[in-house]
Amino acid sequence: MHPEPQRFVGFDGQFAVNGRHDDQRPAKVDQSKQTFGATMTIAQMTFPLNETTAIPAVGFGTYLVSEDDAPGAIQAAIEIGYRHIDTAAGYHNEKAVGAGIRAGLAATGLSRADLFVTGKPWPGNPAWGDTPKTGAQTKAACQTSLDLMGLDYMDLYLIHAPYGGPERISQWATLVELQKAGKARSIGVSNFNQTHLDEIRDAGLPMPDANQIELHPWSQKPDLLAYMAKAGIAPIAYSSLVPLSTWRAEAGQDSAKTDAMKADGGVFAEMAQKYGVSEAQLLLRWGVQNGYAVLPKSLNPDRMRQNISLSGFEIDADDMAKICAMDRGESVAWATGDPSVAQ
Numbered sequence: 240m241h242p243e244p245q246r247f248v249g250f251d252g253q254f255a256v257n258g259r260h261d262d263q264r265p266a267k268v269d270q271s272k273q274t275f276g277a278t279m280t281i282a283q284m285t286f287p288l289n290e291t292t293a294i295p296a297v298g299f300g301t302y303l304v305s306e307d308d309a310p311g312a313i314q315a316a317i318e319i320g321y322r323h324i325d326t327a328a329g330y331h332n333e334k335a336v337g338a339g340i341r342a343g344l345a346a347t348g349l350s351r352a353d354l355f356v357t358g359k360p361w362p363g364n365p366a367w368g369d370t371p372k373t374g375a376q377t378k379a380a381c382q383t384s385l386d387l388m389g390l391d392y393m394d395l396y397l398i399h400a401p402y403g404g405p406e407r408i409s410q411w412a413t414l415v416e417l418q419k420a421g422k423a424r425s426i427g428v429s430n431f432n433q434t435h436l437d438e439i440r441d442a443g444l445p446m447p448d449a450n451q452i453e454l455h456p457w458s459q460k461p462d463l464l465a466y467m468a469k470a471g472i473a474p475i476a477y478s479s480l481v482p483l484s485t486w487r488a489e490a491g492q493d494s495a496k497t498d499a500m501k502a503d504g505g506v507f508a509e510m511a512q513k514y515g516v517s518e519a520q521l522l523l524r525w526g527v528q529n530g531y532a533v534l535p536k537s538l539n540p541d542r543m544r545q546n547i548s549l550s551g552f553e554i555d556a557d558d559m560a561k562i563c564a565m566d567r568g569e570s571v572a573w574a575t576g577d578p579s580v581a582q
């Protein structure tokens with residue numbers, strides 16, 4: 240059941256480069272190289288990750304996309320205009336994601352270089368009785384994921400969570416090697432907090448290009464973002480749509496979303512109405528306007544179109560300030576609790 244009015248679909252105009260938090264941009268990036276401009280829509284816009292790699296502002300998330308659904312969903316996403324596909328070994332769908340990528344490229348006439356693919360090795364988690372991967376196992380995991388997807392390289396490869404404990408640094412050192420070997424154009428981490436990032440710095444290793452974290456108006460993480468901005472680590476937002484009543488509402492789509500959050504689901508409706516957009520578009524635009532690449536997942540083609548159509552309106556400074564005051568700090572996307580608190 241998808242009740243959104245069709246008028247929200249395909250609403251895409253010119254992107255105005257305003258209302259962004261300059262202090263949250265990656266510090267090491269030369270802003271003159273930002274690949275957006277007055278005539279560019281958000282569907283075409285990218286954020287730089289390193290000297291040679293830029294991530295599309297809107298990507299397609301594939302968590303909870305089954306092996307059966309992935310080929311068709313990813314082909315549709317590419318046809319609709321998504322140029323970034325985010326997956327992970329832990330989503331158990333890489334083979335089908337690869338099939339979807341090939342189908343999408345064939346249907347659109349695009350080439351591999353036109354797409355941006357993010358992968359993530361599962362680091363292992365001793366707290367779950369899951370032995371942390373060594374560096375050698377992390378390297379092998381990358382090749383396994385590439386082989387499953389039928390790819391030669393990742394555009395971005397991220398340690399999925401800071402669960403590696405004693406192996407965390409060797410896992411990161413391995414990603415540095417994989418980048419040097421051409422297996423990943425950019426590398427990063429996911430769900431790392433300041434302590435985990437300090438550990439990398441203290442080991443004398445290069446800092447990550449990006450940290451993929453849960454970011455939405457109810458989980459804004461200002462201290463972590465300030466740290467990342469200083470260190471030149473680009474933020475990538477996952478689970479941007481947590482505040483929606485439709486977010487993971489189907490049976491079996493577990494999370495730690497609280498009852499209080501579920502009761503507050505409609506707070507963005509009024510604001511969205513003011514701009515003539517859907518709540519999802521407002522939440523995603525908030526992320527992009529702050530300089531975060533976003534990764535909306537949907538299996539519904541109308542929503543897929545809506546989620547990448549974020550140009551033609553801009554959240555004004557008053558509303559950005561109102562949203563800024565809504566932070567509750569909580570990360571809720573993982574049913575097992577906030578992964579960034581791992582020791």
Ligand code: NAP
Pocket residue numbers: 243299300301302303325326399429430451452476477478479480481483485486487488489517519520534535536537538539542543545546572
């Ligand atoms: P999301 O993309 O924020 O939200 C997806 C949910 O919202 C689904 O239930 C979807 O249902 C619904 N939805 C999507 N578009 C909608 C719209 N326009 N209107 C109303 N409802 C809409 O959540 P997510 O999957 O948690 O996060 C996005 C991606 O980030 C993931 O797929 C994954 O790639 C990545 N991620 C990474 C981590 C990590 O630890 N690194 C953790 C979580 C997620 P339908 O499918 O039915 O439309």
